[in-house]
Amino acid sequence: MSVAPLIQVGLAATVSQICYWTRVSSTPLPRSFRNVILGHLLSFAGRLSFIFGAALFSFYFLRHMPAMELERLDIGSALRGSFLIAILFVLFCYSLELERLGVALQMPSVRTAKDASD
Secondary structure (H helix, E strand, O other): OOOHHHHHHHHHHHHHHHHHHHHHHHOOOOOOOOOHHHHHHHHHHHHHHHHHHHHHHHHHHHHHOOOOOHHHOOHHHHHHHHHHHHHHHHHHHHHHHHHHHHHHHHOOOOOOHHHHHO
């Protein structure tokens, strides 16, 4: 098995996590724009993406676990398993972000005191 795809997936997961945690810690969600349909679509996409990730995770274990023997488990198997769990966490963060954005787009727009006086 080639190492290059694993490095690429690991790099993509790392970049995704950096972007996610930067957004969570310093960038607020939009409150001035409201679109209920887009909000519903983003919430749906968020849930669907995590279902896809969980199905992929299940498929991996259903496909590969019967072939593994407990005596043959080595560091490579443990690293692949932990890598898969890390990728599943990345998918969870992605789906959570889509759901947060969807909910933010569905909430009523925030009106300022200046808008209320007009």
